[in-house]
Amino acid sequence: xxxxxxxxxxxxxxxxxxxxxxxxxxxxxxxxxxxxxxxxxxxxxxxxxxxxxxxxxxxxxxxxxxxxxxxxxxxxxxxxxxxxxxxxxxxxxxxxxxxxxxxxxxxxxxxxxxxxxxxxxxxxxxxxxxxxxxxxxxxxxxxxxxxxxxxxxxxxxxxxxxxxxxxxxxxxxxxxxxxxxxxxxxxxxxxxxxxxxxxxxxxxxxxxxxxxxxxxxxxxxxxxxxxxxxxxxxxxxxxxxxxxxxxxxxxxxxxxxxxxxxxxxxxxxxxxxxxxxxxxxxxxxxxxxxxxxxxxxxxxxxxxxxxxxxxxxxxx
Amino acid sequence: xxxxxxxxxxxxxxxxxxxxxxxxxxxxxxxxxxxxxxxxxxxxxxxxxxxxxxxxxxxxxxxxxxxxxxxxxxxxxxxxxxxxxxxxxxxxxxxxxxxxxxxxxxxxxxxxxxxxxxxxxxxxxxxxxxxxxxxxxxxxxxxxxxxxxxxxxxxxxxxxxxxxxxxxxxxxxxxxxxxxxxxxxxxxxxxxxxxxxxxxxxxxxxxxxxxxxxxxxxxxxxxxxxxxxxxxxxxxxxxxxxxxxxxxxxxxxxxxxxxxxxxxxxxxxxxxxxxxxxxxxxxxxxxxxxxxxxxxxxxxxxxxxxxxxxxxxxxxxxxxxxxxxxxxxxxxxxxxxxxxxxxxxxxxxxxxxxxxxxxxxxxxxxxxxxxxxxxxxxxxxxxxxxxxxxxxxxxxxxxxxxxxxxxxxxxxxxxxxxxxxxxxxxxxxxxxxxxxxxxxxxxxxxxxxxxxxxxxxxxxxxxxxxxxxxxxxxxxxxxxxxxxxxxxxxxxxxxxxxxxxxxxxxxxxxxxxxxxxxxxxxxxxxxxxxxxxxxxxxxxxxxxxxxxxxxxxxxxxxxxxxxxxxxxxxxxxxxxxxxxxxxxxxxxxxxxxxxxxxxxxxxxxxxxxxxxxxxxxxxxxxxxxxxxxxxxxxxxxxxxxxxxx
Numbered sequence: 001x002x003x004x005x006x007x008x009x010x011x012x013x014x015x016x017x018x019x020x021x022x023x024x025x026x027x028x029x030x031x032x033x034x035x036x037x038x039x040x041x042x043x044x045x046x047x048x049x050x051x052x053x054x055x056x057x058x059x060x061x062x063x064x065x066x067x068x069x070x071x072x073x074x075x076x077x078x079x080x081x082x083x084x085x086x087x088x089x090x091x092x093x094x095x096x097x098x099x100x101x102x103x104x105x106x107x108x109x110x111x112x113x114x115x116x117x118x119x120x121x122x123x124x125x126x127x128x129x130x131x132x133x134x135x136x137x138x139x140x141x142x143x144x145x146x147x148x149x150x151x152x153x154x155x156x157x158x159x160x161x162x163x164x165x166x167x168x169x170x171x172x173x174x175x176x177x178x179x180x181x182x183x184x185x186x187x188x189x190x191x192x193x194x195x196x197x198x199x200x201x202x203x204x205x206x207x208x209x210x211x212x213x214x215x216x217x218x219x220x221x222x223x224x225x226x227x228x229x230x231x232x233x234x235x236x237x238x239x240x241x242x243x244x245x246x247x248x249x250x251x252x253x254x255x256x257x258x259x260x261x262x263x264x265x266x267x268x269x270x271x272x273x274x275x276x277x278x279x280x281x282x283x284x285x286x287x288x289x290x291x292x293x294x295x296x297x298x299x300x301x302x303x304x305x306x307x308x309x310x311x312x313x314x315x316x
Numbered sequence: 317x318x319x320x321x322x323x324x325x326x327x328x329x330x331x332x333x334x335x336x337x338x339x340x341x342x343x344x345x346x347x348x349x350x351x352x353x354x355x356x357x358x359x360x361x362x363x364x365x366x367x368x369x370x371x372x373x374x375x376x377x378x379x380x381x382x383x384x385x386x387x388x389x390x391x392x393x394x395x396x397x398x399x400x401x402x403x404x405x406x407x408x409x410x411x412x413x414x415x416x417x418x419x420x421x422x423x424x425x426x427x428x429x430x431x432x433x434x435x436x437x438x439x440x441x442x443x444x445x446x447x448x449x450x451x452x453x454x455x456x457x458x459x460x461x462x463x464x465x466x467x468x469x470x471x472x473x474x475x476x477x478x479x480x481x482x483x484x485x486x487x488x489x490x491x492x493x494x495x496x497x498x499x500x501x502x503x504x505x506x507x508x509x510x511x512x513x514x515x516x517x518x519x520x521x522x523x524x525x526x527x528x529x530x531x532x533x534x535x536x537x538x539x540x541x542x543x544x545x546x547x548x549x550x551x552x553x554x555x556x557x558x559x560x561x562x563x564x565x566x567x568x569x570x571x572x573x574x575x576x577x578x579x580x581x582x583x584x585x586x587x588x589x590x591x592x593x594x595x596x597x598x599x600x601x602x603x604x605x606x607x608x609x610x611x612x613x614x615x616x617x618x619x620x621x622x623x624x625x626x627x628x629x630x631x632x633x634x635x636x637x638x639x640x641x642x643x644x645x646x647x648x649x650x651x652x653x654x655x656x657x658x659x660x661x662x663x664x665x666x667x668x669x670x671x672x673x674x675x676x677x678x679x680x681x682x683x684x685x686x687x688x689x690x691x692x693x694x695x696x697x698x699x700x701x702x703x704x705x706x707x708x709x710x711x712x713x714x715x716x717x718x719x720x721x722x723x724x725x726x727x728x729x730x731x732x733x734x735x736x737x738x739x740x741x742x743x744x745x746x747x748x749x750x751x752x753x754x755x756x757x758x759x760x761x762x763x764x765x766x767x768x769x770x771x772x773x774x775x776x777x778x779x780x781x782x783x784x785x786x787x788x789x790x791x792x793x794x795x796x797x798x799x800x801x802x803x804x805x806x807x808x809x810x811x812x813x814x815x816x817x818x819x820x821x822x823x824x825x826x827x828x829x830x831x832x833x834x835x836x837x838x839x840x841x842x843x844x845x846x847x848x849x850x851x852x853x854x855x856x857x858x859x860x861x862x863x864x865x866x867x868x869x870x871x872x873x874x875x876x877x878x879x880x881x882x883x884x885x886x887x888x889x890x891x892x893x894x895x896x897x898x899x900x901x902x903x904x905x906x907x908x909x910x911x912x913x914x915x916x917x918x919x920x921x922x923x924x925x926x927x928x929x930x931x932x933x934x935x936x937x938x939x940x941x942x943x944x945x946x947x948x949x950x951x952x953x954x955x956x957x958x959x960x961x
Contacts, residue, residue, distance in 0.1 A: 026880065035422075036422075036425045039425065039426075039429055040429060040432075043429045043432060043433055046433075047432075047433060047436050050436060051436065051439075052501050054400075054439075054440060055502065055630045056436070056439045056440065056443065057443060057835060057836040057837070057838060058439045058443045058447070058448055058451075058835075058836070059436050059439045060495060060498070060500075061448075061491060061495055061835075062435060062436055062439070062451070062455070063436070064490065064491040064494035064495050064498065065455065065484070065487055065488070065490075065491040066432060066455075066487075067490060067491075067494060068486075068487030068488065068489070068490025068491050068494070069459065069483060069484065069487040071487070071490060071868075071871075071872060071875075072483050072486040072487045072490070072875065073483065075872070075875045075876060075879050076483065076879075078879060079879040082879060082880065113470070113475075115466075115467040115468065115470050115471055116466055116467055116468055116470075128468075130468070130470040161466050162463075162466045162467055163462075163463040163466060163467065163479060163483065164459070164462050164463065164466065164483070165421075165425065165462065165465065165466040
């Protein structure tokens with residue numbers, strides 16, 4: 001067993017390939033006959049016996065031509081991977097339980113297309129790709145995110161059976177890409193102080209959010225605040241955002257200690273995540289306090305990301 | 317795990333499979349029963365219809381009874397499910413049935429493998445050049461289908477066909493090497509099914525009125541001969557087949573009991589030749605009279621016919637020699653003489669009376685032979701369409717119809733001789749042949765089939781007498797096409813005598829002969845000869861395997877080199893840009909992989925201000941050449957040249 005492990009280590013190089021572009025050389029590509037190839041070989045043997053038995057000269061020729069075709073097919077399958085350049089991209093964060101998509105850019109500098117490439121980090125979730133001649137393609141490798149924290153892209157198997165399907169060629173890639181997995185939100189009522197505010201907000205209490213005018217949109221503004229109607233009147237101008245006087249006055253801090261300490265840590269983190277999402281949805285300014293970390297109240301996508309990242313990486 | 321079994325077939329791959337099935341099964345319609353072709357065609361149409369309407373494929377409860385019915389039909393037709401014809405019928409049926417079951421890529425793989433297999437079965441029926449070319453085209457199509465299956469919808473038809481052609485062309489060298497060097501085993505490996513060699517035409521071992529005239533209608537080639545020296549005159553070319561001594565009043569056949577070995581005396585120097593016989597499924601070899609030395613695997617059977625141990629079921633070459641003038645059994649065993657005088661009692665009374673009359677007139681055997689030949693020469697007609705004869709066929713022929721083909725003359729002559737007390741018998745075989753000046757082969761066809769007589773004369777032994785020569789001398793001297801009246805239907809190829817048609821035919825036959833001799837006739841012996849010529853005498857399988865492995869290894873290495881060293885042609889703009897970067901690197905400014913040209917220019921401005929201006933020019937020219945509409949590279953080249961200074 002240990003020998004096998006060492007051999008695998010040597011053969012399949014479990015080392016990281018870093019973040020740069022990676023060109024598939026011949027030492028990285030492995031090739032074995034596929035099921036179809038074995039069926040084909042079996043058929044060839046039967047055909048050869050038939051040709052010998054009936055003394056068919058052209059039967060011999062046909063069998064030999066097909067054998068040649070098999071060998072040529074093997075080289076073409078190898079060539080379908082050889083020289084392909086793989087560049088890892090940046091992965092968008094996901095919540096635990098969702099599927100992370102790791103982008104890889106496949107670059108083909110050959111004047112012929114490369115078809116039927118299959119990429120899989122998890123054998124159950126393969127992604128197919130085709131790269132046209134002298135073009136590049138972005139493909140996303142799906143992977144189920146089970147736990148919060150950093151999800152490293154495991155070894156990716158890039159395989160192909162094209163053109164004849166008689167052989168499977170594959171290469172292992174280990175680009176240093178990782179995806180941030182936010183904790184899975186747990187639905188729980190907001191802390192009492194904020195709950196009323198959130199409820200009031202929902203009922204549309206005018207006193208707090210009086211419309212005060214427009215201003216130009218900035219990247220940090222939530223799309224919810226964009227004045228779509230006003231913006232649509234003049235498409236040449238940048239998007240406008242509604243401004244409210246007296247808005248965002250309710251604010252609170254979600255504290256680790258506010259959650260029930262009898263619950264498991266992961267549930268407590270999930271509850272905090274749920275609060276962050278609920279507060280964001282309700283346009284409440286919120287902060288986050290974890291042991292050793294204090295994020296002052298704010299709102300917006302940037303802030304939300306910061307809070308979720310803190311929760312994802314939090315070690316209780 | 318994603319196995320190919322789970323992968324669904326995309327809709328537009330299916331027509332490729334239909335084309336594959338059609339191309340590989342259709343030619344079998346030529347020789348399989350009509351109902352099977354109709355069934356296969358119907359199933360194919362059904363599958364196409366379902367695909368066209370995008371309807372669901374039939375379930376198991378439809379397919380299983382269909383397969384059972386098909387198998388039952390084949391069992392009734394051929395009385396077996398195995399063997400050549402039934403096996404091919406089963407394959408054709410499975411192929412078309414599988415089209416109704418195309419769900420995943422694995423089903424499609426089965427269709428393609430069956431298609432490759434079906435290609436082989438065509439060679440059971442024909443190995444001619446047209447078959448070879450047609451099957452090569454089919455192979456291309458099947459391979460393209462295979463590529464389409466694995467390439468998915470991104471594999472466009474034209475590109476797919478081109479890729480398939482490339483693969484087939486690259487496979488050709490492997491085929492050549494394997495064909496020449498793969499250790500050949502002469503089959504069969506085990507007993508072949510009885511129908512393995514069905515449908516071979518040729519002389520049979522019985523002769524009745526009409527049997528040869530039927531054979532003569534065929535223009536098929538019986539054998540080809542190449543003489544070491546000049547071709548002997550046509551009237552001496554008698555190729556002996558079965559000698560028929562037993563007569564039952566209608567048909568002639570050989571005796572099962574062999575006479576003792578021949579005593580032969582050769583009167584002229586032997587002529588040696590090489591003959592390539594087409595398979596005729598009989599034990600005799602059609603050798604020129606009279607054979608001198610024989611190879612060990614064959615022997616004379618007592619009647620000067622060369623006999624093989626097993627029926628000839630495939631095209632084979634033999635080296636033989638013959639002495640055209642000979643004396644055969646000057647003394648003959650009494651039993652043989654006795655059995656060659658037998659005539660069935662009560663049959664042909666008129667002929668026997670005539671013969672009796674000749675004998676009682678006191679003439680010697682030569683005179684009687686002369687009288688019989690004179691009788692034929694007087695008012696008999698040589699024709700392929702003689703009238704039907706009744707019970708006393710010889711009487712009817714001699715005294716009433718007077719129209720007949722060689723078997724009538726030979727039979728009537730032998731009956732007359734036996735009636736007159738001269739031992740006589742019928743010999744079947746071929747006479748003459750056609751010399752092809754293009755490749756120097758003498759071609760003997762089924763239309764040259766012939767029957768003649770042999771009489772035994774004391775002191776001279778068996779003497780060949782050809783009564784047909786008395787009726788129609790041109791048959792023996794020039795050939796059958798001149799001897800027959802025009803209305804007698806002969807194969808068109810033999811009848812046409814115009815010069816360019818003849819030349820064309822000679823050329824085509826020479827090509828066919830070369831194909832047969834060198835490609836189809838490549839057997840263990842030829843392989844040994846070729847290897848000996850290549851400097852490998854006594855090549856055993858071990859040296860063959862070494863040679864084979866080396867050659868294949870070299871071919872694989874060549875292909876690998878092609879696969880590895882196909883350097884993509886780099887974009888010239890990019891090449892110039894990299895050149896500029898190298899200049900920059902020499903001045904200790906390295907471009908990071910993520911850095912855009914403009915970012916780099918900004919960094920150069922900070923780190924090496926003295927280079928900034930010239931590098932900015934390079935960047936501008938590069939961006940213009942790369943992203944602008946003008947592909948003029950001179951500006952970029954000049955900017956780089958300035959950067960160097």
